[in-house]
Amino acid sequence: MATGIKDKVAIIGMGCSQFGERWDVGTDGLLAEAFDEALADAGIEKDRIEAAWFGSCIDQVNVGNSAIPASMALRLDGIPVSRVENMCATGTEALRGAAYAVASGAVDIALAVGAEKLKDTGYGGLPPPYKGTFNDLWLPMGSAPAGFAQLAAGYRARHGISKEDLKRGIAHVSWKSHQNGVLSPKAHLRKAVTMEAILQAPMIAEPLGLFDCCGVSDGAAAAIVTTPEIARALGRRDMVTIKAIQLAISSGVETATSGWDGSHVRNTRVAARRAYEEAGITDPRRQIGLMEVHDCFSITELVTMEDLFISEDGRAVHDVLDGFYDREGGGVPCQVDGGLKCFGHPIGASGLRMAYENYNQLLGRAGPRQLSAPVFGLSHNLGGVPYQGIAAISILGLHA
Amino acid sequence: MTFGITAFGAYVPRLRLSRQAIATAHRWMTGGAPRGKGYRAFCNWDEDSVTMAVEAARDALGTADRHKAVSSLTLASTTLPYADFSNAGLVAAALDLAPSIRVDDRTGSQRAATTALIDAFTREQDGAMIVAADRPRTQPASPLERVCGAGAASVVFGRDDVIARLLGAASVNATFADHFRPSDQPYDYAWEERWVRDEGLGTIVPRAVTAALASAGLTIGDIRYFVMPSTIRGAAASVARTLGFKGDIADPLDEDCGHAGTAHALLMLGAVLEVASAGDRILLAGFGQGADALVLEASGRTPAMAGARGVSAVLADRLATDDYLRMLSFHGEIRLDWGMRGEKNDKPALTEAYRASHQLAAFKAGRCPACGAVQFPQLAYCVTPGCGTPAQDFGQMSLADVPADLMTFTADWLSYHPAPPLHVGFVQFNNGARLMMEIADVPVGALEVGMPLRMVCRIKQTDTARGFRRYFWKATPVALPA
Numbered sequence: 054m055a056t057g058i059k060d061k062v063a064i065i066g067m068g069c070s071q072f073g074e075r076w077d078v079g080t081d082g083l084l085a086e087a088f089d090e091a092l093a094d095a096g097i098e099k100d101r102i103e104a105a106w107f108g109s110c111i112d113q114v115n116v117g118n119s120a121i122p123a124s125m126a127l128r129l130d131g132i133p134v135s136r137v138e139n140m141c142a143t144g145t146e147a148l149r150g151a152a153y154a155v156a157s158g159a160v161d162i163a164l165a166v167g168a169e170k171l172k173d174t175g176y177g178g179l180p181p182p183y184k185g186t187f188n189d190l191w192l193p194m195g196s197a198p199a200g201f202a203q204l205a206a207g208y209r210a211r212h213g214i215s216k217e218d219l220k221r222g223i224a225h226v227s228w229k230s231h232q233n234g235v236l237s238p239k240a241h242l243r244k245a246v247t248m249e250a251i252l253q254a255p256m257i258a259e260p261l262g263l264f265d266c267c268g269v270s271d272g273a274a275a276a277i278v279t280t281p282e283i284a285r286a287l288g289r290r291d292m293v294t295i296k297a298i299q300l301a302i303s304s305g306v307e308t309a310t311s312g313w314d315g316s317h318v319r320n321t322r323v324a325a326r327r328a329y330e331e332a333g334i335t336d337p338r339r340q341i342g343l344m345e346v347h348d349c350f351s352i353t354e355l356v357t358m359e360d361l362f363i364s365e366d367g368r369a370v371h372d373v374l375d376g377f378y379d380r381e382g383g384g385v386p387c388q389v390d391g392g393l394k395c396f397g398h399p400i401g402a403s404g405l406r407m408a409y410e411n412y413n414q415l416l417g418r419a420g421p422r423q424l425s426a427p428v429f430g431l432s433h434n435l436g437g438v439p440y441q442g443i444a445a446i447s448i449l450g451l452h453a
Numbered sequence: 454m455t456f457g458i459t460a461f462g463a464y465v466p467r468l469r470l471s472r473q474a475i476a477t478a479h480r481w482m483t484g485g486a487p488r489g490k491g492y493r494a495f496c497n498w499d500e501d502s503v504t505m506a507v508e509a510a511r512d513a514l515g516t517a518d519r520h521k522a523v524s525s526l527t528l529a530s531t532t533l534p535y536a537d538f539s540n541a542g543l544v545a546a547a548l549d550l551a552p553s554i555r556v557d558d559r560t561g562s563q564r565a566a567t568t569a570l571i572d573a574f575t576r577e578q579d580g581a582m583i584v585a586a587d588r589p590r591t592q593p594a595s596p597l598e599r600v601c602g603a604g605a606a607s608v609v610f611g612r613d614d615v616i617a618r619l620l621g622a623a624s625v626n627a628t629f630a631d632h633f634r635p636s637d638q639p640y641d642y643a644w645e646e647r648w649v650r651d652e653g654l655g656t657i658v659p660r661a662v663t664a665a666l667a668s669a670g671l672t673i674g675d676i677r678y679f680v681m682p683s684t685i686r687g688a689a690a691s692v693a694r695t696l697g698f699k700g701d702i703a704d705p706l707d708e709d710c711g712h713a714g715t716a717h718a719l720l721m722l723g724a725v726l727e728v729a730s731a732g733d734r735i736l737l738a739g740f741g742q743g744a745d746a747l748v749l750e751a752s753g754r755t756p757a758m759a760g761a762r763g764v765s766a767v768l769a770d771r772l773a774t775d776d777y778l779r780m781l782s783f784h785g786e787i788r789l790d791w792g793m794r795g796e797k798n799d800k801p802a803l804t805e806a807y808r809a810s811h812q813l814a815a816f817k818a819g820r821c822p823a824c825g826a827v828q829f830p831q832l833a834y835c836v837t838p839g840c841g842t843p844a845q846d847f848g849q850m851s852l853a854d855v856p857a858d859l860m861t862f863t864a865d866w867l868s869y870h871p872a873p874p875l876h877v878g879f880v881q882f883n884n885g886a887r888l889m890m891e892i893a894d895v896p897v898g899a900l901e902v903g904m905p906l907r908m909v910c911r912i913k914q915t916d917t918a919r920g921f922r923r924y925f926w927k928a929t930p931v932a933l934p935a
Contacts, residue, residue, distance in 0.1 A: 176793045178867055186805035187830065190813055191913065191925050193877045193891040199865035203878060206861040210902040259864040259874075309828045309836045311885050315861040440879070440889070 057331035060452060061156040062295045063284040064276055066095025069409045070168075072272035072396045073241040080109075080116045080170045081126035083273035087402075088127050088166055091275040096287065099127075102277065103160035105134040106150035108143035108167030110400035111182075114174050123166065140182075140436030141347065142300065142445035143167055144274065144404025149298045149445075151278050161283055168273035169399030177269050179400075198258035198266055200438035201350040205260050207315020208356060212367040220260055222370035223351035224251040227264045227394055229379050230348060234391025236422040241270040242395040265351040270397020274405035276412075281452055292452040293415050296429065297331035299324045300445050307440040318353075318435060320444035321360035325433075328446040329362075334429065338363050341385050341448075342427025343414055344378075345407035347435040348392045357433060358387070361446075380422065389414065389422050404445060407432035411449045456577045457618035458749075459611040460519065461756035462512025463723050463764040464505050464586075465494045465604040465710050467772040467894045467933070472599045474775040479594045492773060493711035494602040496588050497894060498783045498871035499911040502530040502605070503540055504924065505716075506586035507547040507910040509605035512767070513582070514548065515760035516854040523550050523609065524580030527573070529559040529566040529715045530587050531634070534922050543924065544584060546814035547910045549851055563587070566606075566715050567739025570747060573610050574619040581610040587714025592640040593786055600684045602711025606719030606764075616726055616759065617749040620734065621669025625661045626743040629653050632684075643684075650688045654681075658692050658744045662736060665746035671734065673697050676748070678725045681738040682717035692738075709768045724764040727755050772894060772933060783871070794869035799916040801923055811849070816908065816926045818886050819847030827852075827886040850884075853908045853926060857882040862892065862900045880906055880928045893927040896934075905931040 068090025070083045078086070092099060107123035109115045116122035120134035139146040144167040151163035174180055179197050183189065209219055231246040246264060254262035284292055301324035307313040325337075334340050341363065348354035358369040358378065363385055377384030388394065390410040393403060411430025413419045429450045436443035472489030480487045496505070506528055514520045526548075528541035541556035559565040566585035573581045586605035591598040631649040632641045643649075658681065666672060673696050680703040681689040689702050703721045705712070713720055718739045725735055731753030739745040756763040762770075781787045811817050812830060819831035823842040826835060829852060835842040862878030876892040878900065892900065893911055906928040913925035 174793070178794075181794070181797060181868070186802035187809055190801060190806055190809060190923065191830065193875070193889060194868060194870075194914075195863075195865050195875055195877045196867040198867055199863050199875065199877055202863035202865070203861035206863065206878070206902050210860075255866075256864070257867050259862075261863075304838065305828075305832070305836045306838060308879075308889060309830075309887060310826055311881060311887055315879060 057297065058152060058156040059296050059331055059333065060281065060294045062152040062278050063281045063289065063452065064278055064293045064295065064412055064449070065284050065287060065289055066091040066277035067409045067412050068094060068275045069239055069406055070273040071239050072270045072399065074172050075271035076172070080168050083168045083170065083271060084123060084126045084166060087273040087275040091277050095277040097162065097277070101162050102129065102132065102164045103162055104132055104151070104154050105129055105164040105166065106147040107134060107136050108138065108147035108401040109136065110138050110140060110143045110169060111180055113180050114170050115168070127166070139443050141349065141398070141400050142404060142434040142436035142443040143401045144406065145298065145432070145434050145445035145447055146404070148276055148405060148408060148447060149300070151276065152295050152298060155278050155280060162277065162279045164275065164277055165405060166273065166275040167401035167405045169401045170271045171269045171399055172271050179269070196258060198261050198350055201353050202258040202261045203315060204356055204439050205352045208352070211314050211316035214370060216260065219370060220252065222373050223265055223355055224248055225373050226348065226351040226354045227251050230388045230392045230394035233380050233389055233422060234395025237390045237395060240391045240395040241268050241397040242391070261350050261352065267349050267393035268395065268397035270399055272396065272399035272402045272406065274402045274409050276405055276408060291416055293412050293449050294452040296448040296450045297328040298447045299328040299331060300443060301327070302443045303437070303441045305441065313440065317356050318360050318439045318442070318444060320442060321357060321433065321435065324444040324446045325361050328448055332429070332448040332450070334448070337361060338385065341429050341431050343389055343411065343424055344385055344387045344431045344433065345390070345392065345410050346387060346433040348388055348394050349398055349435065353435060353439070354387065361431070361433065386424055389419070389424060404432065404434045408447055408449060415449060415451050454612040455615050455618050456610065456612055457615035458608045459614055459616060460513040460609040460759045460761065461616060461723050461726055461763065462509045462514070462607045462761050463605070463720060463767045464508035464512060465767045466496050466500055466505070467770060468495050468497055469493065469709060469771050469773045470495055470777065470780050471773065471775050474777045475599050478777040482594065489599055491708040493599065494604060494709070495780045496603050496783060499893060501534050501912060502532045502586040502588055503534055503543050504910050504912060505588070505603065505605035506544045506584040506607070509586065509607040510544060510548055510582065510584045512761045513607045513609050520548055520550055522580045522611070523554060523582045524578060525555040525557070525582065526550060527557045527559055527569045527583045529569050529583065529585040531560055531563060531565070531715055532588050532590065533558060533560060546810065547924065549815035562741035563715050564739035564741035564743070564745050567718050567737065567745035567747065568624065570608070571622045571624065571745055574622065579611045583608050585716040585719045587716045589641065589712070589714045590639050590784060593781060595640070597641060597643065597684060600712055602713050604710055604713035604720050605716050606723050608719065614754055614759065615752050616754045616756065617735065617751050620671065620748040620750050621665045621667070622745070622747045623661050623664030623668055624743065624745045625657055627657050628742055629657060646685050650685050650691055654683060654685070654688050654692055654740055655695055658738050658740060658746070659695050661744040661746035662696055662738065665748050669748040671748060674699065675734055676700055676736045677733040678703055678729065678735045680718065680721045680725055680735060681740070682712060682721055683740065684712045706768070709771060720764055723756060726751060727757065727763055727765055770933070772896060791869055797869065798918065799914050800919060801916060801921060806923060813925055815851050816853045817849045818852050819844055820850055822846050822848060827882070827884045829886055829888050852882055852886055855882045855884055855886070857906045857928065859900060859902055859904045859906055860887070861902065864897060876900060891927045893929045895930060899930065899934050907931050
């Protein structure tokens with residue numbers, strides 16, 4: 054097996070725009086906000102960046118095709134810039150491109166940057182994606198919540214959980230994120246919400262109510278990566294390195310054969326096994342210090358706790374209700390910054406925004422929400438839908 | 454051997470609107486107490502004369518290989534979705550009929566179906582199939598709005614196990630304008646009912662009946678059942694009196710369907726065939742710019758014996774509503790604000806639609822010869838990890854009649870959907886195939902994991918900018934919760 058990229062790439066600078074309803078700026082302004090912070094954090098001049106990866110997903114409300122608009126926005130003159138798009142895994146995909154370029158030795162310093170301007174749609178929720186000339190002819194045109202809500206029916210059927218218990222479990226997931234979001238200045242939604250409000254909210258896609266769905270926001274995030282050697286030469290002492298980045302993508306097995314039972318996300322499990330192996334993690338429930346997972350919907354976060362092998366199968370609902378994933382619950386804090394739930398989900402930015410929280414927590418810079426001495430931070434994205442999607446996992450850690 | 458009708462099928466949309474609700478909605482303009490009995494059938498947003506025809510034809514063909522014997526398909530309707538594009542061809546493709554059969558759209562009059570019946574009996578072509586489907590579009594507050602319904606019926610002809618044979622038939626041509634609809638207009642224009650009843654039905658139908666009885670060598674006293682569809686209450690009884698008919702006047706299916714245009718004569722005939730005994734003679738009349746009359750003799754074999762659900766069962770499979778505005782919206786009579794989500798460009802690639810037509814129209818899944826996996830869609834290689842057999846080696850099988858049940862589901866209130874909520878879920882077929890499908894005709898809160906489902910052919914999407922309508926299969930509960 055390949056040796057992987059563990060400790061071959063260090064993050065020397067990260068930035069994150071204010072997330073929210075950014076009526077004040079366009080995508081170029083969001084990109085600049087994240088990029089300026091990352092550059093300042095890295096303490097380098099812009100012309101040290103030798104290559105960049107730009108993540109954006111939805112063409113209707115973004116800068117358009119290719120990397121040209123991003124290169125123009127950040128005035129990245131003459132260097133190779135690639136646009137990547139892998140649905141909700143786009144931000145992590147941009148980081149992967151930059152990290153692999155550095156790990157290969159092709160460049161010394163690379164930039165990953167991602168942005169999405171969802172509030173330019175004119176409504177809440179994502180625009181319906183084009184699925185291709187063939188799939189558009191037969192696939193139901195369900196919304197994103199409809200795609201994920203079906204996990205609830207599958208999960209209940211598999212584990213014999215009542216509608217009411219599962220609804221309470223997923224409500225706790227959202228309640229927890231809102232509690233954490235209060236302490237997160239860059240989050241879109243910064244108000245605590247009561248369990249009652251969550252349980253009583255209008256239905257979006259059964260059983261997901263309004264508070265079971267993440268916000269629709271504008272935002273951007275960026276990372277500057279290099280080798281640990283160059284990082285040290287730049288004066289870095291506390292150093293965050295990439296321990297693993299793994300992707301797993303559906304081949305159609307879940308949707309077209311009878312092997313999958315609808316209760317979990319198969320590709321998250323595949324990607325997690327590979328990521329833990331690459332990072333050298335053997336007991337994730339004990340070793341992972343914090344997680345930012347793809348809580349596009351509360352049910353997604355709940356099943357992800359099992360798919361990442363933190364909770365045993367069928368136990369996530371109990372662990373969640375026991376507070377195991379709460380910030381001060383004594384377990385593995387999840388969505389310490391409020392997650393997609395409170396930041397919203399500007400698709401191209403989310404993976405990098407999650408890495409930003411892990412990076413800051415590992416460096417002890419997370420202010421009032423700082424955890425005590427985490428060693429590994431995991432982030433997880435789920436592009437597409439649970440049954441036909443892209444699982445992306447990155448694990449960051451302190452460099453020994 | 455006797456030539457005749459060997460199979461019969463029926464379809465009436467599940468959705469039924471209370472006539473009381475229609476009357477109540479118009480009370481402000483009509484005054485008086487809102488009157489109206491029973492229910493009228495109406496098409497869901499994704500049903501039209503093509504989809505109803507497919508369902509009625511499937512009822513007649515059953516799940517056996519009977520469709521292989523179909524040698525021609527005639528589709529009779531005055532509400533076909535396409536003016537220039539073979540509607541019968543769409544029905545034949547959904548039924549997976551042989552490409553070599555002749556397909557034919559019959560339209561222009563509500564008696565198109567009875568005329569087609571006379572043709573088929575006269576030609577004595579084994580495997581001829583006639584499907585009639587109609588959904589008269591009725592102007593809000595018009596009398597026809599309450600009287601009309603929607604539905605489809607189909608018959609197959611042959612020589613084995615005949616349900617009914619022809620004893621005699623006749624037609625009369627008369628440019629009698631009881632109602633008419635110009636090609637570019639949405640609604641029928643109807644003349645005074647009393648004139649239509651007395652001078653039209655009361656005069657023209659008896660002329661056709663007299664000739665038909667003569668050709669059969671029978672008199673009116675030899676007839677047990679009289680089947681005559683009409684939008685005018687009591688018209689059949691009035692014509693029966695003129696004819697001196699003493700038998701049973703067929704049920705107009707008013708209680709739970711309403712007049713289904715071109716399809717109605719066949720639907721009423723189907724209901725009679727369910728109860729007719731061997732040797733019973735049936736007088737079937739079709740009216741519209743003249744009249745057709747057919748004298749049939751029942752064999753005692755019923756549509757149910759041939760495997761059909763038939764008229765009484767499709768009428769009993771119902772989803773009643775008082776939502777008058779829902780019918781208006783589905784009929785395109787009111788423009789609701791669906792929000793920005795409804796502003797989609799639905800232009801399909803007609804090239805891709807043609808390339809994939811065997812999968813989409815007849816719902817063909819591929820069966821891998823190496824590992825046995827049944828898969829939809831059929832991509833270039835087998836879906837089973839480690840198998841990867843090329844798709845050109847796959848066997849082809851339709852999922853349309855394969856038993857299935859519900860594996861996951863949700864009711865989606867966020868997506869644009871013409872009939873919210875959009876019900877979707879994974880459908881697990883008992884041959885191992887699986888796909889995510891839209892679930893049609895479901896009341897909110899009715900779905901459960903494990904619920905048995907059957908497949909129905911529906912409109913998948915209409916490209917409203919260009920008017921192209923495409924069809925695909927959806928799942929629906931086999932039985933609605935009581």
